[in-house]
Amino acid sequence: MRSRKELADAIRILSMDAVDKAKSGHPGAPMGMADMAEALWRGVLRHNPADPHWANRDRFVLSNGHASMLLYSVLHLTGYDLSMDDIKNFRQLGSRTPGHPEKGVTPGVETTTGPLGQGFATAVGMAVAEKLLAAEFNRDGFPIVDHHTYVFLGDGCLMEGLSQEACSLAGTLGLGKLIVMYDDNGISIDGDVHQWFGDDTPARFEACGWHVISGVDGHDAAMLDAALVLARKETERPTLICCKTTIGYGSPKKGGTASSHGSPMGADENAAVRAALGWKDEPFVIPQDIKDAWDARERGAALEGEWKALFAAYAKAYPDLAAEFERRMGGTLPADWESVSSSAIARFDADKPKVATRIANRDVLNAIAPHLPELFGGSADLTGSVGTWHEKASRIGRNDWNGNYLSYGVREFVMGTVMNGLALHGGFIPYGGTFLVFSDYARNAIRLSALMKQRLVWVLTHDSIGVGEDGPTHQPVEHVSSLRLIPDLLVWRPCDAVESAVAWKVALESAQPSCMVLTRQGLTPQTRTEEQLEAVKRGAYILKDCEGTPEVILIATGSEVQLAVSAAEALAGKGRKARVVSMPCAELFDAQPAEYKENVLPRAVRARVAVEAASVDGWWKYVGLDGAVVGMSGFGESAPGDVLFKHFGFTVDHVVDVAEGLLK
Helix, strand or coil: CCCCHHHHHEEEEEEEEHHHHHCCCCCHHHHHHHHHHHHHHHCCHHHHHHHHCCCCCEEEECCHHHHHHHHHHHHHHCCCCCCCCHCCCCCCCCCCCCCCCCCCCCCCCCCCCCCCCCHHHHHHHHHHHHHHHHHHHHHHCCCCCCEEEEEEHHHHHCCCHHHHHHHHHHHHHCCCCCCEEEEEEEEEECHHHHHCCCCCHHHHHHCCCCEEEEEEEEEHHHCCCCHHEEEEECCCCCEEEEEECCCCCCCCCCCCCCHHHCCCHHHHHHHHHHHHHHCCCCCCEEEEEEHHHHHHHHHHHHHHHHHHHEEEEEHHHHHHHHHHHHHHHHHHCCCCHHHHHHHHCCCCCCCCCCCHHHHHHHHHHHHHHHCCCCCEEEECCCCHHCCCCCCCCCCCECEEECEEECCCCCHHHHHHHHHHHHHHHHHCCCEEEHHHHHHHHHHHHHHHHHHHHHCCCCEEECHHHCCCCCCCCCCCCHHHHHHHHCCEEECCCEEEEEEEHHHHHHHHHHHCCCCCCCCCCCCCCCCHHHHHHHHHHHHEEEEECCCCCCCCCEEEEECHHHHHHHHHHHHHHHCCCCEEEECCCCHHCCCCCCCHHHHCCCCCCCEEEEEEEEEHHHHHHHHCCEEEEEEEECCCCCCCCCHHHHHHHCCCCHHHHHHHHHHC
């Protein structure tokens, strides 16, 4: 019978061989963490390789995603649909084993990782989701939601500031089913980390309310087993298991050094590793007895079978709850969603007074939240300012999980990763609010949600120089354009409550993240026909038109739409024919058929003016070289918002002058 070290060596050898074949990759961390993986995946982790989406599976997150071959190795060895050919194709075009784990590419990968620290912080969101669903759906004798979230992370993850946000929040919330295994190998790309990372990590986590198990030999199976037993017994605090390991374990020359971190071992050292480990098989050959010892399919099927029997009994006892749980985990909207969302839009009309779109956002939530139990909100310490609280909101905390709102504190980045974790876990559509200017703090989390195509909503308010007296530090200028550069992200800048409501409807029906970019100042409601209302969903539409072919087209978003309407009216008074196009979501407009785009922005009309109180750069593709942009080419100033709009040229007279200049 094979020893557990030999079983772990299968990970080391597979990882080393795949990196060597690809001529790139990171063999050191997989070789160092192999014993940790063997202890967790063979002894503790509850999963079913035949069903990677089983609702009550344990979640595993490889936060140090550069060690991807460790994850691919255990997925292959335990029986997931990941073949040896996939392993051989590591890091190649179209491969199911990309350089870093990617959600939706490889079966069994729970989240995309690579940017260090984000896997850990995303796992916090998964653990929050488990606790929320358990509080909502479990009944006496029916623990249908009962699983752990496990994380592997390294020194690099803990150096990232995000790790402190995640550590602090998880400890404060008391996430007892979150278990983190720290690969303490003391090495990063630049060498021995103690020269720049001298933290007392156990003390740091203890100070944040964690259960810490320190001094574990990461290559001792018995110590790892004991630590995992202790971690699972702790239910009131998250656990950190500090595992002292050797990077590149098994390599005579490169083991314990930075040279094993991010480059292939090479033929000579590969042979030396095989000799040191006593591994006699050729590359990509795993002996049958080792395969059999790793195979988790039978155990996984039994575990899921037990849960299905439990759920069947639960469904008989609580049929409505069971149906709702299945709907939520399936990601489908309620049966009455169409009528709910349509009613939410219909409640806003042009007869209402001016309202800031941040307030309109709150009004939309008041309309839809009672009908969407999966909607989970929050804010980074700006609840009263950003319009994320609604009439049915209820704040959760360490001792109360029967709610739908989390105050994240001043932690924009971890808010984004927790939202990602909630969405990835299933059962929730998360949204979170902060000022647009602070989206920079969370940008990489926003990027990963777009990369993974996760349905969640960012509420980003105080969207322009209209912020006023707080000055340029709080006045977003480049942010809207910057967010629009992220693929698969819908960026909405609505001009009134109606466009805000439509934006929410589309966002909640989309299989991708959305950003609501909203104003602090009140905006004038616009009048629309039914046809125009429907066209809002297409990202841009003709809001105001003239008789016949227009001479000039004014394109605007958000607070500048009314400015464009007033400018068009002034131009009409001068005998000029102007069209106003509201473009609340450029990404949706870009995806429309050519015929629709030509109807809205006919190529024959070359005089075009874009108006937005933000960076001008992104607008040239709509106005062309013959057009003009009224926007910001620098930072703002500290003064009342109306003074700033006039100072920077966001006036009817200036827009008219620019338009007339194009018509000469």
